[in-house]
Amino acid sequence: MALEKILVVGKDIETQQLARPFTKQLFSADDIHDIWETIDHVEPHLVVFDPNVPHDHICSFLKKSKKRSLLIPSIAIGTQQEQSSNGDSLLDLGIFDCLQGKDPKLLGKVIDRIKAIAADNNSGDNDFFSDHCPPSVRMVGTSPAINRSIEMMRLVAQSSCNPVLIVGETGTGKELAAQAVHTIRHGSDAKFVAVNCAALTANLLESELFGHVKGSFTSADREKIGLLELAGEGTIFLDEISEMPLELQAKLLRVLQEKIFRKVGGIKDILCKATIIASSNRNLLKEVDEGRFRRDLYYRLSICPITLAPLRSEDRSDDILLLAQYFIKNSTICPEKTGKIKGLTKLAAENLKKHLWPGNVRELRNVIERAIMLEKSDKIGLTNLHIHPEQFMEASASAASAPTRDFSLERAEKELVAKALDEAGWQKTRAAAMLGITRATLYAKVKQYNIQAPQTKVAVTA
Ligand SMILES: Nc1ncnc2c1ncn2[C@@H]1O[C@H](COP(=O)(O)OP(=O)(O)OP(=O)(O)O)[C@@H](O)[C@H]1O
Numbered sequence: 315m316a317l318e319k320i321l322v323v324g325k326d327i328e329t330q331q332l333a334r335p336f337t338k339q340l341f342s343a344d345d346i347h348d349i350w351e352t353i354d355h356v357e358p359h360l361v362v363f364d365p366n367v368p369h370d371h372i373c374s375f376l377k378k379s380k381k382r383s384l385l386i387p388s389i390a391i392g393t394q395q396e397q398s399s400n401g402d403s404l405l406d407l408g409i410f411d412c413l414q415g416k417d418p419k420l421l422g423k424v425i426d427r428i429k430a431i432a433a434d435n436n437s438g439d440n441d442f443f444s445d446h447c448p449p450s451v452r453m454v455g456t457s458p459a460i461n462r463s464i465e466m467m468r469l470v471a472q473s474s475c476n477p478v479l480i481v482g483e484t485g486t487g488k489e490l491a492a493q494a495v496h497t498i499r500h501g502s503d504a505k506f507v508a509v510n511c512a513a514l515t516a517n518l519l520e521s522e523l524f525g526h527v528k529g530s531f532t533s534a535d536r537e538k539i540g541l542l543e544l545a546g547e548g549t550i551f552l553d554e555i556s557e558m559p560l561e562l563q564a565k566l567l568r569v570l571q572e573k574i575f576r577k578v579g580g581i582k583d584i585l586c587k588a589t590i591i592a593s594s595n596r597n598l599l600k601e602v603d604e605g606r607f608r609r610d611l612y613y614r615l616s617i618c619p620i621t622l623a624p625l626r627s628e629d630r631s632d633d634i635l636l637l638a639q640y641f642i643k644n645s646t647i648c649p650e651k652t653g654k655i656k657g658l659t660k661l662a663a664e665n666l667k668k669h670l671w672p673g674n675v676r677e678l679r680n681v682i683e684r685a686i687m688l689e690k691s692d693k694i695g696l697t698n699l700h701i702h703p704e705q706f707m708e709a710s711a712s713a714a715s716a717p718t719r720d721f722s723l724e725r726a727e728k729e730l731v732a733k734a735l736d737e738a739g740w741q742k743t744r745a746a747a748m749l750g751i752t753r754a755t756l757y758a759k760v761k762q763y764n765i766q767a768p769q770t771k772v773a774v775t776a
């Protein structure tokens with residue numbers, strides 16, 4: 315079997331002829347300068363350098379590949395393994411092999427080794443990932459919807475689009491997508507700092523993002539570097555951007571437009587070099603219409619939004635069983651059962667497919683982890699799948715004729731928050747703990763949904 319795509323770098327015709335029999339598609343790049351565009355476009359399975367490509371150029375290719383977490387094997391033809399001018403050795407930098415001469419037999423042997431390693435890697439988890447998914451991205455799914463999202467992630471990451479917006483319901487994989495965009499753009503070694511805009515009060519969030527100078531407010535007893543600065547040339551991830559207070563939204567807009575900001579209480583302009591990725595599980599346009607989100611910020615953010623479809627949507631539901639299998643194979647709670655549980659019974663699989671998954675991949679993962687823990691046989695059965703029966707697709711199908719039935723997540727969230735507050739006797743700390751959120755988030759949700767304490771309700775209705 316030939317390697318699907320080989321890219322030959324350099325103008326040497328003999329090297330191109332040498333590589334041709336080993337591939338279905340041969341590509342060439344004249345030199346190292348136009349190699350990256352070809353790599354991003356073609357995604358070769360092997361890069362071959364001809365003898366005329368300078369050793370230092372190959373070194374810089376290998377270093378950049380590592381930085382970008384690219385796992386494409388490369389071979390240098392006719393290059394000795396000697397060190398480059400600054401002491402770098404190609405093998406140390408990760409070249410797969412260096413061949414002394416243009417010998418088809420030798421090249422064939424090296425390609426066989428590359429294929430054997432690839433087959434070995436593929437025998438594990440690779441069925442879970444789409445062909446469009448770069449090796450550095452671990453997003454399970456082969457459905458049309460996830461393919462579209464991954465394609466968008468790649469396009470955005472390879473462009474210089476900044477800021478990047480990721481939208482989708484809770485648990486659809488927005489944080490995973492943000493990390494993927496970061497890794498494709500900056501490599502896995504670069505800094506990725508995340509901040510949840512719903513989890514902090516306005517003042518704290520401001521000093522967290524921008525930093526503050528000493529004495530700028532009562533408890534500012536020393537200077538603080540903000541996350542925008544800390545992210546350096548990596549990525550800052552603003553999770554749940556819709557929860558950012560309006561006055562901070564204005565400050566963020568300035569950063570996005572002018573790429574500069576000031577610490578709280580500071581007078582020095584600081585340059586922001588980081589990629590800014592924001593995520594939201596709310597409909598931001600609706601937030602704009604309702605006056606909770608700045609329209610100008612919305613337009614600035616949504617240049618090329620990456621959308622993650624809910625699991626129940628028709629073009630993503632094929633991923634449900636694939637994800638379930640993946641979580642069975644990669645259990646984090648019960649790793650000792652990995653390999654013992656082989657899959658799901660037919661009935662269990664059918665029921666997973668029927669469920670609406672309001673919590674999306676996160677909910678699916680939790681359901682599977684719990685089932686793994688409870689299951690004693692080698693297949694997860696229906697009895698150990700704890701899914702809320704009211705949320706089955708069948709229920710929604712019968713509800714289709716009754717449009718008043720409200721399946722919206724917002725409604726469910728509002729009810730849950732109200733219920734927790736009720737049970738906690740309106741003690742916010744207790745209610746927040748029951749919901750697994752911070753007090754600040756709880757306050758934000760109470761305000762957002764206009765949830766009122768019982769005595770207030772009486773007063774209003776009286
Ligand atoms: N395609 C996927 N493949 C594998 N795991 C996934 C995938 N999508 C999401 N997950 C897992 O599901 C969980 C939730 O994902 P993530 O935190 O990225 O969701 P989210 O959209 O940011 O949710 P929220 O809006 O609630 O913050 C994580 O454990 C994540 O690893």
Ligand SMILES: [Mg+2]
Nearest residue numbers: 488489553593
């Ligand atoms: Mg998230």
